[in-house]
Amino acid sequence: MIHPRTRVSFISELVCDGVLALADIPRGTIVWTQDALDQVFDQAALDRFPPAIRAQVDRYAHRDALGRAVLCWDAGRYVNHHCDPALRGVGPWFMVARRDIAAGEEITCDYAECNLDEALMCECADPACRGQVHGRDLLRHAGPWDAEARELAGLLRTVNQPLWPYLLDPAQAEALREGQQDPISFRDQCAYKGGK
Numbered sequence: 003m004i005h006p007r008t009r010v011s012f013i014s015e016l017v018c019d020g021v022l023a024l025a026d027i028p029r030g031t032i033v034w035t036q037d038a039l040d041q042v043f044d045q046a047a048l049d050r051f052p053p054a055i056r057a058q059v060d061r062y063a064h065r066d067a068l069g070r071a072v073l074c075w076d077a078g079r080y081v082n083h084h085c086d087p088a089l090r091g092v093g094p095w096f097m098v099a100r101r102d103i104a105a106g107e108e109i110t111c112d113y114a115e116c117n118l119d120e121a122l123m124c125e126c127a128d129p130a131c132r133g134q135v136h137g138r139d140l141l142r143h144a145g146p147w148d149a150e151a152r153e154l155a156g157l158l159r160t161v162n163q164p165l166w167p168y169l170l171d172p173a174q175a176e177a178l179r180e181g182q183q184d185p186i187s188f189r190d191q192c193a194y195k196g197g198k
Contacts, residue, residue, distance in 0.1 A: 030157025064116030084110035114139035
């Protein structure tokens with residue numbers, strides 16, 4: 003589920019639609035969470051889809067750490083990639099604003115966190131653009147991303163969290179918020195540890 007103060011909007015010819023903030027969203031706010039309405043498909047289910055349906059799932063779903071396709075039911079599926087994203091995962095089921103997001107700014111994430119199963123050519127034009135994004139990037143960037151996730155977890159209690167009632171695992175989120183647990187390492191969230 004995407005934050006309620008967002009909307010889908012046309013971004014550019016290159017990326018088509020994306021998600022914009024309708025109001026300022028403070029750093030530390032949960033902006034997206036997987037919720038009970040999202041659909042989760044294992045490989046056997048994906049293999050049963052007709053080609054037209056499979057193409058839509060491949061385009062809009064992300065992969066979890068088990069390699070399952072997760073298809074968001076709402077506008078969360080329109081969040082675009084950026085190599086300097088607005089969001090960072092703080093657990094396997096939710097993403098947090100890593101900086102203050104201004105009204106009108108595009109909500110972006112790093113598609114490496116979506117466990118891409120093939121390389122994506124990136125044209126975000128950021129000075130830090132990696133040029134190519136893959137799920138294996140979780141392994142390469144785990145150190146600094148883990149440190150950032152720990153810092154962001156500490157901010158969860160400092161701002162309003164409208165998505166809190168929709169979290170898949172509120173007990174885990176509560177432990178993160180209270181500093182009783184560290185976020186799961188990006189190494190452990192990567193579906194490609196074995197070189198898949």
